Amino acid sequence: MAEIGDFYWEFAEFTRSMLPLSLLRAARDNEILVELTNGETYNGKLVSCDSYMNLVLNDAILTTKTGSRFFHLSECYIRGATVKCIRLSKDVINNVPAEEQNSKYNRAVVRSKKPYSSGRGGARGGKRGTGRGTGRGTGRGTGRGNGRGRGQ
Helix, strand or coil: CCHHHHHHHHHHHHCCCCHHHHHHHHHHCCCEEEEECCCCCEEEHHHHHHHCCCEEEEEEECCCCCCCCCEEEEEEEEEEHEEEEEEEHHHHHHHHHHHHHHHCCCCCCCCCCCCCCCCCCCCCCCCCCCCCCCCCCCCCCCCCCCCCCCCC
């Protein structure tokens, strides 16, 4: 039993820095097991996933909550909000870090090409209050609730 506990501890430490979607993207074209919140399980080949964790499986086997009935599905769509647990093979998990490093590098390159901007206001990214206007006007009137003031 110590071996099983050690495996889960290693898995938890290994996957702590990974995002769930990067794991799913790495699992494409591999067998996965998906358990839903209603207790049903799907076992099949992952075809695609999106940012909402919606999944498409090929050659899936649906097992009912009680485990008494099985259904073979040529293709199925699983809504991400209903996913409770996903089981992947260890080989898939070992392939993820290389993909993550590449994506981090690509994000850094894209960010470095953006023009400098300090946030709100300022037509050229300078200090706040420079550029076309400060962003604060007096409005139409100055008292009794007219315009942009407090009416004092």
